[in-house]
Amino acid sequence: xxxxxxxxxxxxxxxxxxxxxxxxxxxxxxxxxxxxxxxxxxxxxxxxxxxxxxxxxxxxxxxxxxxxxxxxxxxxxx
Numbered sequence: 383x384x385x386x387x388x389x390x391x392x393x394x395x396x397x398x399x400x401x402x403x404x405x406x407x408x409x410x411x412x413x414x415x416x417x418x419x420x421x422x423x424x425x426x427x428x429x430x431x432x433x434x435x436x437x438x439x440x441x442x443x444x445x446x447x448x449x450x451x452x453x454x455x456x457x458x459x460x
Contacts, residue, residue, distance in 0.1 A: 427451040
C-alpha cells in the first residue's frame, strides 16, 4: 500500500473523510462562516480550524491573531 493510500485510510477511519475531501477552498469558506459558533465556545480561529479539519499544526493552533491565522492557512493549506 502506498503512503497516500495509508493516509486516506487513516483519515477515513479517524475523521470520516479523505485528505482530498478534507480541505478545499469551498470547505474552508463553509467552515469560516460557521466559525462563529466555535468562537462563542472561546476557541481561537486557528484552534477551531485545526480541530475541524484534523490538522496538527502547533503554530496555527496557538495563533491568537485571526488575520495572521487566516494568512497562514491560505499560505500553507489552500
